[in-house]
Amino acid sequence: MIGKSTLQSTALRRHAPFWFSIFSGIAVWEIAGRSVSPAFMVPFSTTIARLWQLTVSGNFIPQLVDSGKLFFAGFGLALIIGMPLGLLLARIRILRVGVEPYIMLLYATPMVALIPFILSMMGFGFAPKLLVVFLFSVFPVLYNTVEGARSIKPELIEVAKSFRSSEWALWREVMLPYTLPYTMTGVRQAIGRALVGMIAAEFFLSATGLGQLIMSASQNFDTGGVFASILVIGLLGVGLTRLGLIIEQHFARWRQ
Amino acid sequence: MAEQALNTAVGPAQKTQTASGALSGAFMPRVITGFAILLTWELVVRAFAPAYVAKPTTVILAIPKVITEPAFLQALGSSLAAVAEGLAITIVIGTVLGLLMGRSTTFDRIFRVHINFFNAMPMIVVLPLFSLWFGYSSAARIATIIFAAIFAITMNVADGARSVPREYLEVSRSFRSGRLRMLTDIVLPASMPYLLAGFRLAAGRALIGAVVAEFFLSVGGIGYYILYNSRSYHHNEAFVGVLLLAAFGVSFELTVNWATRRFMPWYRRDEKTT
Numbered sequence: 001m002i003g004k005s006t007l008q009s010t011a012l013r014r015h016a017p018f019w020f021s022i023f024s025g026i027a028v029w030e031i032a033g034r035s036v037s038p039a040f041m042v043p044f045s046t047t048i049a050r051l052w053q054l055t056v057s058g059n060f061i062p063q064l065v066d067s068g069k070l071f072f073a074g075f076g077l078a079l080i081i082g083m084p085l086g087l088l089l090a091r092i093r094i095l096r097v098g099v100e101p102y103i104m105l106l107y108a109t110p111m112v113a114l115i116p117f118i119l120s121m122m123g124f125g126f127a128p129k130l131l132v133v134f135l136f137s138v139f140p141v142l143y144n145t146v147e148g149a150r151s152i153k154p155e156l157i158e159v160a161k162s163f164r165s166s167e168w169a170l171w172r173e174v175m176l177p178y179t180l181p182y183t184m185t186g187v188r189q190a191i192g193r194a195l196v197g198m199i200a201a202e203f204f205l206s207a208t209g210l211g212q213l214i215m216s217a218s219q220n221f222d223t224g225g226v227f228a229s230i231l232v233i234g235l236l237g238v239g240l241t242r243l244g245l246i247i248e249q250h251f252a253r254w255r256q
Numbered sequence: 257m258a259e260q261a262l263n264t265a266v267g268p269a270q271k272t273q274t275a276s277g278a279l280s281g282a283f284m285p286r287v288i289t290g291f292a293i294l295l296t297w298e299l300v301v302r303a304f305a306p307a308y309v310a311k312p313t314t315v316i317l318a319i320p321k322v323i324t325e326p327a328f329l330q331a332l333g334s335s336l337a338a339v340a341e342g343l344a345i346t347i348v349i350g351t352v353l354g355l356l357m358g359r360s361t362t363f364d365r366i367f368r369v370h371i372n373f374f375n376a377m378p379m380i381v382v383l384p385l386f387s388l389w390f391g392y393s394s395a396a397r398i399a400t401i402i403f404a405a406i407f408a409i410t411m412n413v414a415d416g417a418r419s420v421p422r423e424y425l426e427v428s429r430s431f432r433s434g435r436l437r438m439l440t441d442i443v444l445p446a447s448m449p450y451l452l453a454g455f456r457l458a459a460g461r462a463l464i465g466a467v468v469a470e471f472f473l474s475v476g477g478i479g480y481y482i483l484y485n486s487r488s489y490h491h492n493e494a495f496v497g498v499l500l501l502a503a504f505g506v507s508f509e510l511t512v513n514w515a516t517r518r519f520m521p522w523y524r525r526d527e528k529t530t
Contacts, residue, residue, distance in 0.1 A: 020365075021365055021366055039388075097281070105502060108460070109498070110505060112464055113467055116494065117310070119486070119487075121309060196379070196380060198378075200468065203380065214381060218388055226388065230377075230385060234376070238373055238376045
């Protein structure tokens with residue numbers, strides 16, 4: 001009994017600053033929102049009320065689903081293409097050495113700059129938006145996988161070969177354990193980028209999903225709607241980033 | 257954030273290592289691959305795409321025309337000035353915030369959650385809000401740049417300030433130095449490599465922030481130049497702008513790497529991971 005209550009109190013002590021910080025943030029937001037014009041900023045309570053209104057009126061959930069589809073389709077495509085391609089590059093050294101600098105270049109290029117081209121070549125619709133999310137998220141996966149491939153000591157492969165290990169065993173025992181943790185770092189980065197790509201696609205290509213929700217709110221000077229959408233997108237960002245970290249850390253246990 | 261800074265700092269160091277070992281072997285495959293990529297692009301566009309779509313030969317031909325065009329130079333100047341201004345403000349505020357967060361537990365507890373929230377948020381969602389607040393103006397662009405860049409610096413500086421060796425602080429305390437001097441003379445210099453890593457991240461984001469803001473707000477600059485030209489089917493001209501952006505992204509990276517090696521030669525981040 002005593003043990004349990006001390007356990008609870010340490011848990012409380014550990015989480016207290018977190019909740020205190022959240023509530024004080026909300027309090028500051030509430031006070032600031034009440035003291036300025038509602039055209040400029042609305043308090044937390046109004047934001048939540050507006051979010052509830054949007055949910056009840058059926059404007060919010062379909063948009064969320066719409067954005068979710070775009071996100072998972074684009075991000076999934078990036079994984080399906082990025083991971084095998086990265087592993088292929090990891091195995092075939094000459095290919096990796098050749099392609100490496102270009103992957104780095106594309107990794108560093110701000111992909112948003114390509115959106116106008118995609119717009120004028122592919123127009124509106126789902127495909128161009130999918131392409132945008134894909135382009136935002138595929139290069140972190142590729143870049144980090146190649147980085148992982150570079151970290152494999154050549155001796156390991158030599159030893160495996162001199163023991164006449166099969167190609168399959170080489171992959172299972174050497175290639176995957178060494179590259180996968182890096183790939184997962186790429187996956188974490190890709191999650192964040194895919195989210196940016198999703199919003200960018202919804203802003204600058206055809207307006208759909210959460211992007212449309214926030215755009216139309218801002219055009220109607222519905223500040224409450226703008227804050228509600230930003231809050232939701234922010235929370236999505238936090239949740240997905242957290243997920244990415246968990247995935248990365250799960251695989252990081254392999255990493256030496 | 258710490259491991260992100262680590263990752264970004266590790267990459268180039270490793271690369272120089274491997275590059276010096278296998279430079280002669282790597283050069284030819286790279287050139288050949290480059291040519292292959294350009295050739296494929298050229299042929300695919302020639303075969304399947306309409307004539308206005310950018311392809312390597314026409315982009316190269318457009319370069320001299322674009323870089324002497326006054327409208328382009330003006331756009332470039334406008335964007336770079338905004339990025340520089342935004343980054344200057346960001347470095348000052350971000351560093352101060354980061355130092356406070358790194359050295360004061362109270363401060364860290366109050367702000368960590370919120371900074372994490374804003375950092376995880378895709379920065380472009382603030383554009384509609386900033387357009388409400390600042391109008392469709394260059395002030396909104398500066399605000400976007402600051403918002404895009406500041407958290408990268410704050411979080412890195414906080415990590416750096418937290419990792420200052422305890423002995424340094426103890427020595428300075430036993431010499432009776434004040435809190436402020438300890439921050440400026442010991443904590444700040446000791447977290448300089450982290451500041452630089454944060455700056456590299458921030459500079460890239462600031463550039464993206466500027467481009468996105470120009471798309472959204474129709475403020476004149478390199479992003480708007482790209483948007484305008486690709487809308488009017490001048491893809492080659494617009495693509496020169498993209499190339500320039502990529503060049504800036506890479507040159508930020510190289511400059512910070514060079515600065516780290518030149519001014520902090522004792523600093524070896526890769527030792528931790530290898």
